[in-house]
Amino acid sequence: MRRTIFAILFLSVLLGSVSLIPPLPTRADSVDDIKEQIEDINRQRRELDEEIKEYQRQLNVLSGEKHTLQGAIQTLDVSRNKTASQIKSIQGKIAGATLKLSQLSFEIDEKEASIALDKAAVASSLRAIDSADDVSLIEQLFAAEALADAWILVDNLASLNQALQTHATILSEAKVVLADQQEQVSVTKNELSYANVDLQNQKKALDVNRQEKETLLSVTKSKEAEYQALIAEKKAEQAAFESELYRLSTELGYAVDPASIPQSGSGVLLWPLDDVFVTQEFGRTVDSKRLYVSGTHDGVDFRASVGTPVRSALTGTVLEVNHGSVANCQYGKWVLVRHANGLATLYAHLSSIAVSKGDAVRTGEIVGNSGMTGYATGPHLHFAVYVADAISLKQYTCKSGYTVTIPIAPPEAYLNPMSYI
Numbered sequence: 534m535r536r537t538i539f540a541i542l543f544l545s546v547l548l549g550s551v552s553l554i555p556p557l558p559t560r561a562d563s564v565d566d567i568k569e570q571i572e573d574i575n576r577q578r579r580e581l582d583e584e585i586k587e588y589q590r591q592l593n594v595l596s597g598e599k600h601t602l603q604g605a606i607q608t609l610d611v612s613r614n615k616t617a618s619q620i621k622s623i624q625g626k627i628a629g630a631t632l633k634l635s636q637l638s639f640e641i642d643e644k645e646a647s648i649a650l651d652k653a654a655v656a657s658s659l660r661a662i663d664s665a666d667d668v669s670l671i672e673q674l675f676a677a678e679a680l681a682d683a684w685i686l687v688d689n690l691a692s693l694n695q696a697l698q699t700h701a702t703i704l705s706e707a708k709v710v711l712a713d714q715q716e717q718v719s720v721t722k723n724e725l726s727y728a729n730v731d732l733q734n735q736k737k738a739l740d741v742n743r744q745e746k747e748t749l750l751s752v753t754k755s756k757e758a759e760y761q762a763l764i765a766e767k768k769a770e771q772a773a774f775e776s777e778l779y780r781l782s783t784e785l786g787y788a789v790d791p792a793s794i795p796q797s798g799s800g801v802l803l804w805p806l807d808d809v810f811v812t813q814e815f816g817r818t819v820d821s822k823r824l825y826v827s828g829t830h831d832g833v834d835f836r837a838s839v840g841t842p843v844r845s846a847l848t849g850t851v852l853e854v855n856h857g858s859v860a861n862c863q864y865g866k867w868v869l870v871r872h873a874n875g876l877a878t879l880y881a882h883l884s885s886i887a888v889s890k891g892d893a894v895r896t897g898e899i900v901g902n903s904g905m906t907g908y909a910t911g912p913h914l915h916f917a918v919y920v921a922d923a924i925s926l927k928q929y930t931c932k933s934g935y936t937v938t939i940p941i942a943p944p945e946a947y948l949n950p951m952s953y954i
Contacts, residue, residue: 588615602760612838738840771908785943794875797952802846832917837903862931865906881915920946
């Protein structure tokens with residue numbers, strides 16, 4: 534049987550030699566260089582953030598002005614500049630995340646090498662102990678040339694356990710740091726994945742913006758009178774649509790069971806936009822200097838320039854989408870999402886759609902980009918909340934003669950979105 538006291542004593546003496554092993558050559562210079570590059574990227578992104586804020590300020594001013602062709606073109610131009618800056622910012626984020634992965638790779642290599650060195654030193658010590666194991670502690674003491682040497686050996690036992698515990702703690706902490714670094718790699722890769730999705734969406738928004746401008750100039754023939762006629766046509770279609778929607782809604786019979794949906798004020802939904810500014814409240818309103826034919830507004834309107842990412846307010850399943858937007862007709866392009874808690878959410882007047890019917894979407898996932906399709910006279914997001922079981926999909930014929938699908942529900946099944954955000 535091994536003589537434990539001697540083994541521990543011998544190990545402590547050998548462990549003392551571990552600190553004499555020269556440190557591993559590090560990649561500190563490489564890591565420092567990466568950190569400098571990351572900081573430079575972050576500085577550029579901060580400058581871009583200021584540019585984006587200024588573009589948004591200009592858009593806010595323009596949105597409050599009277600509808601003119603010049604104003605609409607200027608809004609699209611500023612929106613395009615804003616999107617271009619956002620693309621640069623996201624590209625910077627991707628570059629920074631890629632550099633971060635390189636930094637973590639260096640640090641993980643160093644930490645793994647350090648742990649391997651510690652393990653090798655301990656293994657070497659244990660092999661040495663095994664070869665000397667046949668010599669008892671008593672024999673070692675009597676073999677000492679002087680009594681003082683023997684007492685030194687005995688005195689070493691007092692601090693031995695603490696030394697071993699310290700070494701074990703160092704190894705344990707190194708492994709914790711390594712695990713944390715590996716977790717950071719996973720998190721950074723996820724950030725990189727989401728950033729790439731955002732980048733593709735913003736590039737799409739840029740294309741949509743260009744197309745929107747070309748279409749507007751083509752339809753209006755670059756004439757203010759033609760633009761004003763277009764606005765009048767949109768408003769007329771909006772009034773007709775809301776009148777028909779209200780008529781169809783009142784024909785539907787449905788008794789809402791309060792127990793089937795979340796309580797008002799529950800905060801179960803998140804904002805569908807990153808930057809929130811309400812331009813039209815839910816319910817009876819004259820916020821836009823007109824009273825809806827139905828007397829109510831069935832959702833909430835948010836200010837959103839063309840191409841702004843629109844996010845699902847809650848995890849759910851895409852119940853229906855409308856890709857085939859008809860000029861000046863109904864909600865334009867829209868996405869309808871059903872949620873497990875009995876609610877459904879509508880995202881309307883989109884410029885593009887990023888999901889398909891039947892898709893599962895997560896909270897915060899991009900479902901499309903904002904726009905001004907349908908009867909919208911300016912870029913914004915129309916966000917509506919329904920009792921999901923009460924929704925019906927009906928056919929609606931626009932003034933132009935085109936027939937499209939629209940979601941409708943009885944009046945009591947339209948819920949105030951602000952009560953659930």
